[in-house]
Amino acid sequence: MPVPELPLKSVAELGPLLKGRKLSPVELVQASLDRIEALNPKVQAFLTVTAAQALDQARQAEREIARGRYRGPLHGIPYAPKDLFATKGVRTTNGSKVTADWGPDFESTVTARLQRAGAILVGKLNLLEFAMGSGQKGLNGPARNPWDLAYSPSGSSSGSGAALAAGMVPLTLGTDTGGSIRGPAKSCGVVGLKPTYGRISRFGVTALSWTLDHVGPMARTVADVAQMLQVIAGADPRDPAAAAKAVPDYVKALRGGVKGLRLGIPTNHYFNHVHPETDAALRRAIRVLKDLGMVLVDITVAHAGLVGPTSGVILASESAAFHEQRLKQHAELFDPLVRERLEAGTFHSAMDYIKALRARTLLVEEMRRVFGLCDVLMLPAGNAAPQLELEIVGTDAPRNPPLPPRPDSFNLANVTGIPALVLPCGFTGGPPALPLGIQFCARYFDEATLFRVGHAYQAATDWHQRIAPVTA
Amino acid sequence: MKVDRRLFVGSLMLSGGSGVASPQQPAAPDLESLRVVSAAHGVRLTDERLLVLKPVLESRQGQLRVLRDLTVGDEVAPTAGIPGGDLASETH
Numbered sequence: 213m214p215v216p217e218l219p220l221k222s223v224a225e226l227g228p229l230l231k232g233r234k235l236s237p238v239e240l241v242q243a244s245l246d247r248i249e250a251l252n253p254k255v256q257a258f259l260t261v262t263a264a265q266a267l268d269q270a271r272q273a274e275r276e277i278a279r280g281r282y283r284g285p286l287h288g289i290p291y292a293p294k295d296l297f298a299t300k301g302v303r304t305t306n307g308s309k310v311t312a313d314w315g316p317d318f319e320s321t322v323t324a325r326l327q328r329a330g331a332i333l334v335g336k337l338n339l340l341e342f343a344m345g346s347g348q349k350g351l352n353g354p355a356r357n358p359w360d361l362a363y364s365p366s367g368s369s370s371g372s373g374a375a376l377a378a379g380m381v382p383l384t385l386g387t388d389t390g391g392s393i394r395g396p397a398k399s400c401g402v403v404g405l406k407p408t409y410g411r412i413s414r415f416g417v418t419a420l421s422w423t424l425d426h427v428g429p430m431a432r433t434v435a436d437v438a439q440m441l442q443v444i445a446g447a448d449p450r451d452p453a454a455a456a457k458a459v460p461d462y463v464k465a466l467r468g469g470v471k472g473l474r475l476g477i478p479t480n481h482y483f484n485h486v487h488p489e490t491d492a493a494l495r496r497a498i499r500v501l502k503d504l505g506m507v508l509v510d511i512t513v514a515h516a517g518l519v520g521p522t523s524g525v526i527l528a529s530e531s532a533a534f535h536e537q538r539l540k541q542h543a544e545l546f547d548p549l550v551r552e553r554l555e556a557g558t559f560h561s562a563m564d565y566i567k568a569l570r571a572r573t574l575l576v577e578e579m580r581r582v583f584g585l586c587d588v589l590m591l592p593a594g595n596a597a598p599q600l601e602l603e604i605v606g607t608d609a610p611r612n613p614p615l616p617p618r619p620d621s622f623n624l625a626n627v628t629g630i631p632a633l634v635l636p637c638g639f640t641g642g643p644p645a646l647p648l649g650i651q652f653c654a655r656y657f658d659e660a661t662l663f664r665v666g667h668a669y670q671a672a673t674d675w676h677q678r679i680a681p682v683t684a
Numbered sequence: 685m686k687v688d689r690r691l692f693v694g695s696l697m698l699s700g701g702s703g704v705a706s707p708q709q710p711a712a713p714d715l716e717s718l719r720v721v722s723a724a725h726g727v728r729l730t731d732e733r734l735l736v737l738k739p740v741l742e743s744r745q746g747q748l749r750v751l752r753d754l755t756v757g758d759e760v761a762p763t764a765g766i767p768g769g770d771l772a773s774e775t776h
Contacts (some may be wrong), residue, residue: 217686408763423764453765518754521747556740559718567751569762576763652745 215250215684216243218288219384220379223436227285233277237288237332241270244290244334252683257356257365257375259295260303266290268296269332276330285439285463286383287330293385294369295336297323297344297427298416306418307339307344309349310538311543320416321451322385322427322444330441335383337371341547343387343420344368344531353446357399358680360644366395366594372430373400375462377680383431383440387417389424390523391594391622394634397430398649401636401678403437404430405668407493408657409629410455412441413448421530422453424523424626433676434635434666439461441659457657465660466667471505473665476586481516482621486592493638493648497669504668509586512576518571518654523623525560525568532557572627573644579628583655588665591621593649625653633662635676647675713741 218226218240228233245263252258273288276359295305298316298549338355355370357363358377365374369386373396376384386393390407397404412427416625419425429440442463477498483491502508511537530537535554543551582589625632630653637650650669654661670676713721718734718741729737 232741246697278736289746517750518694518736523746523748524744552740555727555733556744558725558729559721559737564748564751565753566762567756569764570756570760571751573760573763574756 216246217379218243219247219381219552220435221381221382221434222431222681223285223289223431223439226246226289226382226521227287229279230273230288230478231282236587237270237273237277238267239529240288240471240665241266241290241332243333243532244381246379248335248375251358251380251682254356254361254684255374255378255380255682256353257338257360257371257378257380258335259290259305259307259352259371262302262333265302266332267333270515273330273332278591281366283328283330284443286443287450288333289331289383291326291331291385291440292333292335292337292372292375292381293320293323293382294339294343294372294387296339296387296418297336297385298418299323299333299336302333304336304418305351306342308341308547308550309351310342310542311418312351314418316558319415319426321413321448321454321539322417323442324416326440331443335414337369337375337384339371340392340548342531342535343392344550345387350426358399358682359646361682362401363644363646366399367431368392369396369404371396373402373404376400376402376430376432378682379679382436383429385426385444386430387420388428388622388626389420390427390527390626393426393430394632394649395425395594397634398636398651399647401639401647401675401680403434403633403635403676404428405441405634405662406625406632407441407659408455408631409447410453411458411631411657411659413444413451413454414447415448415450415454416418419530419534421527422534426626431519434633434663434670435463435466435534435553437633438466438659438663438667455657459580460660462660462663465663468660469505470501470665470668472507473661473667474586474587475501475506476582477591478507478513478516478589479510480512481589482513482579484536489638489640490592490594490648493588497637497650497673498590500669500672501549501665506588506665511586512583513589513624515571515574516624518575519620519623519627522571522575523613523627524567525564526572526627528553528557529560529565529568532560568630575624575628579630583630585659589653589655591624591632591651591653593651594621621651630654630656631659631662632661635666635670636673636678637669637673639678713738 355374357365372384372386377400377626386435393404639645
């Protein structure tokens with residue numbers, strides 16, 4: 213059976229076809245399911261496929277659209293969340309043997325909002341256990357990178373990146389505590405947004421570290437990420453951290469252009485030890501943005517060396533607290549590496565934790581200063597250490613050292629809560645040719661400006677249009 | 685549990701509770717120190733687990749040292765959540 217290519221299209225392309233009844237939601241969802249069936253044995257992006265339920269919902273969407281009840285641009289679009297989002301009546305494993313049989317009796321706010329918008333859940337996506345760290349085997353083995361199956365899609369939203377790169381669905385959801393959306397987006401050559409802290413409700417999403425965790429949309433284009441954020445953003449009384457702040461028109465913002473916007477380029481810390489291929493790709497991207505009319509501004513980020521230690525202590529302490537009871541009752545069911553990290557977190561003192569929160573205050577103040585000087589801050593997407601640029605997945609993940617320093621270029625946005633967008637900006641020379649990424653950060657709640665920049669960059673380049681070579 | 689002073693001070697250094705550690709000499713935890721801290725934190729891990737965790741904790745000492753050596757003014761309060769709404773309008 214040939215592998216259908218329909219799910220490789222963007223939401224921006226599919227939406228008008230569905231609305232105009234030139235394409236049936238049933239046809240689209242079936243194509244998505246066929247592609248998952250054909251490619252998932254190799255890519256292992258999905259842990260659960262909800263074929264029957266998805267086709268039922270597709271038929272309902274078909275009837276609604278035929279009756280003139282078109283709900284909006286996501287109506288009839290197949291999507292899948294990382295298996296960390298509670299989905300009523302659908303197994304939610306958290307990628308862990310500890311919760312492998314959990315069947316929630318409630319729905320996460322974000323998946324409920326997508327359902328109301330008419331998006332169709334086709335399954336749940338692979339991840340690293342409880343969204344923690346990297347290099348683990350996962351519940352049913354790791355997801356693979358569709359650009360080369362010997363390579364990791366990065367984590368922890370590994371399935372969310374891999375499913376997009378393999379063209380199984382046009383939209384996915386991830387979570388990001390220290391780069392877990394942006395790492396897979398970079399490694400898989402797709403787009404991932406870690407929004408402002410409080411922009412998207414986390415109700416019904418299994419926590420890792422309450423003050424670092426973010427939910428975010430992923431897609432193959434910036435425009436589709438903007439469309440998804442439009443639907444899922446906003447206040448939620450069930451998540452006290454969700455901000456009661458108006459949701460702007462992100463799709464309209466895409467057309468804003470970038471002429472005159474100030475692009476901050478760090479002159480310290482973030483470009484130290486960047487791999488030469490990554491560095492060259494980033495420099496090319498800067499030239500493209502300058503040609504589009506952005507004004508380049510040199511930026512020195514104070515306290516940059518505090519980001520890694522601050523993130524490390526907060527993450528270790530909060531995750532150990534979150535999993536306290538599970539560790540006491542089911543320690544042997546955890547992946548050995550995750551268990552090590554959680555148990556090590558119990559050794560941090562309140563002094564360390566409070567010191568980290570005070571360091572965070574300094575970093576938040578620094579972001580206030582930085583975004584007085586520029587509108588968008590450009591950073592590398594991922595760990596600057598060259599040996600981790602391409603991470604090979606082994607059948608046995610290394611056990612020591614158990615927790616390498618988390619990449620500062622991602623953690624800055626988690627520690628301070630600023631929004632950050634990653635998108636593809638090139639490929640390694642190869643073989644294999646693997647995606648390279650660029651990261652843009654902006655002021656709090658200014659995702660619209662990130663979309664302006666990202667959309668303008670994608671309009672001027674074609675990196676996002678390349679198709680991963682995975683075959684059935 | 686009977687704990688001598690040397691061990692107690694070493695344990696405090698491990699958990700960040702003492703200012704007496706030299707910045708050049710991060711505390712290298714020994715098994716007994718780990719037992720004390722684990723018990724003090726109410727976790728009480730077995731020696732088998734403590735031996736697994738020892739290299740993990742050693743690898744974190746450098747990061748901890750960065751924070752512990754950081755001097756912050758009395759006016760710097762902790763930020764638990766992110767005060768996003770205020771900053772969005774202030775910086776535009």
